[in-house]
Amino acid sequence: xxxxxxxxxxxxxxxxxxxxxxxxxxxxxxxxxxxxxxxxxxxxxxxxxxxxxxxxxxxxxxxxxxxxxxxxxxxxxxxxxxxxxxxxxxxxxxxxxxxxxxxxxxxxxxxxxxxxxxxxxxxxxxxx
Numbered sequence: 001x002x003x004x005x006x007x008x009x010x011x012x013x014x015x016x017x018x019x020x021x022x023x024x025x026x027x028x029x030x031x032x033x034x035x036x037x038x039x040x041x042x043x044x045x046x047x048x049x050x051x052x053x054x055x056x057x058x059x060x061x062x063x064x065x066x067x068x069x070x071x072x073x074x075x076x077x078x079x080x081x082x083x084x085x086x087x088x089x090x091x092x093x094x095x096x097x098x099x100x101x102x103x104x105x106x107x108x109x110x111x112x113x114x115x116x117x118x119x120x121x122x123x124x125x126x127x128x
Contacts, residue, residue, distance in 0.1 A: 015099045020092055024078060026103040033076055040073035048101075059097050060090060070097075077104065 014027040029037055041048065044066040047058075062070050074093070075082040077100055085093070 015103050017095055017099055019080075019095055020084070020088060024080065024096070026078060026096070026100050029077060029104055037073055037076045040069050040076060043069050056094055059094050062097075063090060063093060074100065 014025045017024050017026060044062055047062065070093070071082060071085050074080070074085050074096055078085075078096060080096075085096075
C-alpha cells in the first residue's frame with residue numbers, strides 16, 4: 001500500500017512453533033530467500049496452488065512424492081539446517097509445514113494467482 005511517498009507493508013506476524021526441542025520462529029520469506037525457495041517448491045507448486053488447505057495426509061503425500069524438495073524448501077524457509085530437517089520424524093515435519101504455509105500465504109497466493117492467470121477465464125481451454 002502506498003501512503004503518499006511512504007510505502008506501508010502489512011506482513012503477517014511470525015508464527016512460533018516448538019520443534020525438535022526448541023522454539024522456531026516461522027516468518028514470511030525474505031526477498032533473498034525467494035529464488036532458492038521458489039526453485040525448491042517448483043516441482044510441487046501446482047499441488048500447493050490447487051489446494052486451499054493442507055492436512056496431514058496431503059503433507060505426507062508431498063513428502064513421499066517430493067521429499068528432497070520439501071526438505072530443501074523447509075530448510076530455506078525455516079533457517080534450520082537441511083540435515084537436521086532430514087533427520088526429523090514425519091510428525092516433526094508436519095509441525096513445521098502447516099504453519100510455514102500460513103506464514104507465507106502471500107507467496108502461495110501468488111502461485112494460485114499465477115495458475116488462474118495462466119488458465120485465463122476459460123480455465124485453460126481455448127475458445128473456438
